[in-house]
Every structure is written in C-alpha cells, then in structure tokens.
Amino acid sequence: MSQLLPPGFFTATVPLNAYLILSAILFAIGACGFLFRKNIITIYMCIELMLNAVNLSFVTFSYQFGKVDGQIYSFFVMVVAAAEAAVGLAIILTIFRNRGTLQIDEIDSLKN
Amino acid sequence: MDVILFTFFGLVAIVGAVSLVIQKHPISSALSLVSVMVALSVLFLLLGAEFIAAAQLVVYSGAIMVLFVFVIMLLNAGAERESRKAGLAQFLGLPLTAVLLVFASYVITQSMSNAKAVKFGAFTGGGPREVGWALFTQYLLPFEVTSILILVAIAGAVVLARKEID
Numbered sequence: 001m002s003q004l005l006p007p008g009f010f011t012a013t014v015p016l017n018a019y020l021i022l023s024a025i026l027f028a029i030g031a032c033g034f035l036f037r038k039n040i041i042t043i044y045m046c047i048e049l050m051l052n053a054v055n056l057s058f059v060t061f062s063y064q065f066g067k068v069d070g071q072i073y074s075f076f077v078m079v080v081a082a083a084e085a086a087v088g089l090a091i092i093l094t095i096f097r098n099r100g101t102l103q104i105d106e107i108d109s110l111k112n
Numbered sequence: 113m114d115v116i117l118f119t120f121f122g123l124v125a126i127v128g129a130v131s132l133v134i135q136k137h138p139i140s141s142a143l144s145l146v147s148v149m150v151a152l153s154v155l156f157l158l159l160g161a162e163f164i165a166a167a168q169l170v171v172y173s174g175a176i177m178v179l180f181v182f183v184i185m186l187l188n189a190g191a192e193r194e195s196r197k198a199g200l201a202q203f204l205g206l207p208l209t210a211v212l213l214v215f216a217s218y219v220i221t222q223s224m225s226n227a228k229a230v231k232f233g234a235f236t237g238g239g240p241r242e243v244g245w246a247l248f249t250q251y252l253l254p255f256e257v258t259s260i261l262i263l264v265a266i267a268g269a270v271v272l273a274r275k276e277i278d
Contacts (some may be wrong), residue, residue, distance in 0.1 A: 013229035014118045017220055019155065022122050024216040026129050026148070028209045033133035035205035039192040041138045041184055045145050048176065049129055052152055055164075063159045063235050064228055068246045071164050071238050075247070078164075078171050079258050083265035085176045089183045090272035096187050103193060 019060040026053035040092055040102050044085075051081050114232055117158060125151040136191045138184045142177060149173040160235035163243040 030053060033046035055074040062070025092102070099107055128148035135141045149172045156165035228234075247255050 011113075012115045013231045014114050014158075016227035016230055017224050018118065018122075019159070019230065020220045020224065021217050022125065022155075024213055024220065025126060028213040028216075029126070029129040029133060031212070032205060032209050035201040035209070037133070037192070039138055039189070041180065041187075041189060042132075042141050042192065045132060045138075045141055045180065048172075049132060049145060049148060052149060052172070055168075056152055056155060059156050059159050059161045059164060059238075062161065062238070063230060064224075066235060066237065068237050068242050071161050071243060072246050072251050074161075074164050075167065075243070076254065076258065078167060079262070082171060082176055083261055085179055086265050086269040087272070089179055090269040092183060093187070093273050102187065102189055 016060060016064055020057060023053045023056040023060065026050075026056070038103050038105055040095070040104050040107075043104065044088055044092070048081060048085070051077055114158065114230065117154065117232075118230075121151040121154045124148075125155070138189045138192075139181065142180050142184060145180075146173050146177050149177070158232050159230060159238075160233070161238040163238060163240045 027050050030046045030050035033049070034043055037043050037046065055077055058070040058074040058077070060070075062068060062074075095107060096102060101107065125148050128144045128151065131144040132141045132148065135144060149168060153165045153168040153173070156168060
C-alpha cells in the first residue's frame, strides 16, 4: 500500500490559508442564501452557517498565534448564537401565528 | 493524513452549504446544515481545538439544530414557493458575493504569507483545561455577562412564544 503512494503522502501538511479560504467560501455561500431565499427559517439557518464560518476563522487564527484566545471568542459566538436561536425562533413562531405565512415577501406591512 | 482529512471534510462542508442554499424544503436544509457543522467540528479537531470541537457537536448540531427541526415540524413548514417579485438583491447578490469572495481570498493570500502549516497535534493549547483556565481568569467578566444574556434570552423566548390567555 505505502509503495503505491508518493513519498510524504501521509505526513504532508495543509497550508493555513486553505482553512481561511474555506471559511471565506462558507461565508459567501451563507450570504448568497441569505439574499436569495424567501423562507424565514432557511434564512435563519444561513445566518447560522455564516456564524460557523467565522468560528472557523477564529480557531484558525488561534492556531496561527498559538494562543487560546481565538477559541474563547469562538465559544462566545456559540453562546450568542444559542441565545439568538432561542429568541429568533420564538419570533418566527409569533410571526407565523399572526400572519399564517413564513414567506418574507408576504410580511411587508412596514413598507406600506 | 492531514491533507486527506482536510480535503474530505472541507468538501463535505462546501457541498452541505450549497445543498443548504439550494434545497427547497426547510427540513432538507436543516439536515445539510447538520452535515456542515459535523464537518467543521472535525476541522476544529485538526486545528487542535478539542474543546470547541466537542462544543460544536453538542451545542450546534445537538441543541440548536434540534430547536430548528422542532420549529419546522411545529409550524408544518412546507416547500418554499417561488417569489413573485425579484428585488435588487436577486440581480446584484451573486456578483457582489463573488467579488467579496475573490477580494477576501486575495487579502488572505497576500497578508498571511508567514502562515504556519497546519499539522495535527502541533498545537495542544485547546483542551478543556486551557480553555477553562482562560475563561475563568482572563475572560471572567465576559463569561459572567454571558449568563445574564442567556437569562434575558430565556425570558424573551418565553414571553414571545407563550399563548395568549384571556
């Protein structure tokens, strides 16, 4: 098995930039979903995706500088996301009870 | 091994994220988001963040996603209907996001030229012991403020979601 693979295959390392670019890609996909989708719950999940992408950046920089601080920030982002999910889903519940829809382009009474 | 794991789970994360955006039904989107979060927790482990990886699994793909699925089922949310009106965001969204991505990648590759290579096991300062030490000494005040935030969130969720009794 090991003769078939090029030497150093199992010991090769990943550049740190790859993690940062992966984080940027995930953030961009989340932003796209936030702009294009019309279901309020899906939009909410896209926001969670963007928060996760930022967490990946924090943890990557924590590795780069060899300190734990970035992970602490990522932990706080997680806590805030949990609180936000609880309140946001309660708001979605209230909207659905009052308007009977989850499409954001039908909830536009502030526009008129 | 690092390269294989990073490539595999990075691809899983990207495919899951794309699937989250293009699926029409909220339940499919929620399951795609769970796969993204599990893949990201493996990447956190590769970066040496053991505690954050565990918290990611327990808090995100456990607690938060269960809340999402619960609300989707409670509201009986069906597939999304096509939008009648196309706003400005529909035309400018994709080009502007692409510009953001290209710009971010350019800045990353230009400014992070002295970046280390990531090797599993090279950074061991992310275990529960180290995170807890930092959390209860240097970051004690933010940590305590967080508990007030959670308390307010609980009260807010209960007030918003209660049934009107009269």
